[in-house]
Amino acid sequence: MTISTPAVFAALDPIPPGSQYRDMAEKGDKYAQYFLADTWFSAGDMKQAQRWAEKAAAAGLPDAWALLANISLQHSGKALLQAKRYAEKAALAGSEAGKVILARILLHRSAEQKACARALSLLEQAAGNMHDDAAVDAQMWLGLLYAGGICVKEDHATAAYWLKRSSALSRTGYAEYWTGMLFAQGESGIVKKDPARASYWFASSCREGFDSGCEKVPAIRP
Numbered sequence: 020m021t022i023s024t025p026a027v028f029a030a031l032d033p034i035p036p037g038s039q040y041r042d043m044a045e046k047g048d049k050y051a052q053y054f055l056a057d058t059w060f061s062a063g064d065m066k067q068a069q070r071w072a073e074k075a076a077a078a079g080l081p082d083a084w085a086l087l088a089n090i091s092l093q094h095s096g097k098a099l100l101q102a103k104r105y106a107e108k109a110a111l112a113g114s115e116a117g118k119v120i121l122a123r124i125l126l127h128r129s130a131e132q133k134a135c136a137r138a139l140s141l142l143e144q145a146a147g148n149m150h151d152d153a154a155v156d157a158q159m160w161l162g163l164l165y166a167g168g169i170c171v172k173e174d175h176a177t178a179a180y181w182l183k184r185s186s187a188l189s190r191t192g193y194a195e196y197w198t199g200m201l202f203a204q205g206e207s208g209i210v211k212k213d214p215a216r217a218s219y220w221f222a223s224s225c226r227e228g229f230d231s232g233c234e235k236v237p238a239i240r241p
Contacts, residue, residue, distance in 0.1 A: 036062040044071060049078035056086055065090050076108075084109035085117035088124070099127065110141065115153035118145040122160065126170065127208040135170035146181070149188075158185035159194045166198055166220060167210060179223070192229025195220050199235060 035041075037058030043051035056071035069090050075083035084105050091102035103124045109117020122138040122145075142164075145157035162182035165174045178198075185194035199220035205212040217235075224232025 036064070044074070047078070049075045049080045049083070052078065053080050053083050053086065056083065060086065060090060065093055081109050081112035081114035082116050084112065085114045085120050088117070088120045092120075092124075099124065115145040115148050115151040115157070118142070119153050119156045119160065122157075123209070126164075139164070139170060146184075155185050155188045155194075158182070158188070159197055162194060163198050163201060163210070167202070167213070167216065169209065175219075182220075182223075183227075186227065190229070192224040192227030192232055195224035195227060196229050196232040196235075199224060199232065203235075 037044075037055040040051040040055040040058070044055045052071045052075035056068045056075060059065075059071065060068035069087065072083050072086045072090060076087060088102040088105035088109060091098045091105060103121070106117055106121035106124055110121045111117075118141040122141040125134040125138040125141075139161075142157045142161050145151070145153050146161055148154055158181045162178045162180075162185060163169070164171055165178035165181065167173065179195075182194040182198060186192055199217045201210050202213045202217035202220065221232045221235035225236055
């Protein structure tokens with residue numbers, strides 16, 4: 020008699036994203052709800068991300084409003100207006116991430132000078148709070164604005180200052196690489212594709228020792 024071995028592994032369901040947070044999230048823990056929402060967002064499931072972010076926001080977590088704004092930006096049409104409403108709530112509630120996302124929205128398309136001034140102010144506020152992870156993104160965006168002459172006069176020295184500060188909080192050369200990628204790909208409504216600027220910041224990233232930056236430029240002159 021032949022005894023077949025059951026395909027145990029084939030029968031196992033894949034572990035859904037954020038499983039480590041689900042129990043606490045279902046019990047009403049707002050932080051677990053937020054982390055679960057953020058995990059679903061990273062996994063690309065906007066429906067689940069929105070569901071849990073809404074719960075965390077309703078429970079009083081300011082960063083959850085910022086995440087809802089980010090989720091809205093993944094959609095088109097009138098979603099930008101909804102994203103702005105969420106971001107305003109986040110910033111008003113004291114979310115540094117909310118300030119960054121609101122600044123991005125204010126910079127969208129041909130922003131008026133007043134919108135530019137507010138966007139810069141929000142980014143500078145978030146950039147100065149070194150105890151919050153949002154400082155990394157705020158400093159990167161400030162660097163990008165000066166690198167591209169967006170709302171400010173183009174100034175490579177000031178751009179490098181902000182990008183180096185950001186990279187010091189994450190990984191050396193990463194902010195310069197991120198800036199190069201934005202110029203290489205463009206950012207809808209904010210950054211136009213610019214191969215020359217992209218090459219400049221990829222080279223800067225490479226000189227800082229970031230390997231991915233070096234891969235974008237075949238040779239860097241000393």
